[in-house]
Amino acid sequence: MARLGDLVVPLACAGCGARGVVLCPGCRALLGDPWRCERGAPRLDRTDGLPPLPVWALAALRGPVHGLVVAWKDGGRRDVDAALAASMLAAGETLAVALREVTCRVDVVPVPSSPRSTLRRGCVPVVGLAAALSAGLRASGVGARPDARVLRRRLGVRDQAGLGRDARGHNLAGALVARPTESDVPVLVVDDVLTTGATLAAVHDTLARAGRSVLGAVVLAATPLAPGTLAPAFPSCPGT
Ligand SMILES: [Zn+2]
Numbered sequence: 001m002a003r004l005g006d007l008v009v010p011l012a013c014a015g016c017g018a019r020g021v022v023l024c025p026g027c028r029a030l031l032g033d034p035w036r037c038e039r040g041a042p043r044l045d046r047t048d049g050l051p052p053l054p055v056w057a058l059a060a061l062r063g064p065v066h067g068l069v070v071a072w073k074d075g076g077r078r079d080v081d082a083a084l085a086a087s088m089l090a091a092g093e094t095l096a097v098a099l100r101e102v103t104c105r106v107d108v109v110p111v112p113s114s115p116r117s118t119l120r121r122g123c124v125p126v127v128g129l130a131a132a133l134s135a136g137l138r139a140s141g142v143g144a145r146p147d148a149r150v151l152r153r154r155l156g157v158r159d160q161a162g163l164g165r166d167a168r169g170h171n172l173a174g175a176l177v178a179r180p181t182e183s184d185v186p187v188l189v190v191d192d193v194l195t196t197g198a199t200l201a202a203v204h205d206t207l208a209r210a211g212r213s214v215l216g217a218v219v220l221a222a223t224p225l226a227p228g229t230l231a232p233a234f235p236s237c238p239g240t
Contacts, residue, residue, distance in 0.1 A: 015064035037222035041197030057222035085132035092136020176209035
């Protein structure tokens with residue numbers, strides 16, 4: 001007969017699998033100071049000569065960080081929410097220094113998940129990241145407010161899974177809706193990962209069409225790129 005202890009799934013690091021911890025110190029340390037990562041995302045390139053949307057990442061999307069993100073998003077590891085939120089809060093405190101140069105207020109907008117993903121997960125994990133980033137920004141003097149109602153996904157749009165790169169971009173662009181608003185508060189977008197940039201490009205276009213000024217985005221992790229591409233400042237913000 002199995003003992004009770006054998007029936008309990010042993011606690012393991014969501015990143016590397018080390019026994020006995022939710023997130024081991026080594027994996028936790030991989031989520032560090034935010035760095036500019038948009039140059040590694042080909043779909044963020046603009047054809048009008050303007051620079052791509054600035055995106056900051058806390059980690060490179062590889063090794064244990066990749067495992068951590070998958071476990072957190074799709075493996076039901078809600079027990080790492082607090083650690084990820086703490087890292088996002090610290091990132092907000094860091095980014096506030098540059099953000100204060102261009103604005104004193106910002107709306108922090110999480111990228112919405114598809115209705116199917118939300119149903120499967122029972123929550124939208126990135127909403128917690130947006131709240132934590134906002135708290136960090138406020139702690140360092142920026143009037144930040146998380147607002148998950150700014151963007152939503154249309155119902156009845158095809159799931160992204162199984163679509164090619166170009167089809168994903170077109171599909172997503174048609175799937176997002178921005179809430180009409182008269183607000184002139186600029187937006188900082190929050191998402192879990194940056195890979196090709198197709199999602200953030202669609203988010204940026206949707207918000208811009210709704211008249212929102214998008215300062216940039218913050219993600220947990222991004223596809224690694226060559227070092228030396230850091231740019232510390234936010235672009236100038238129209239109207240502030
Ligand atoms: Zn670990």
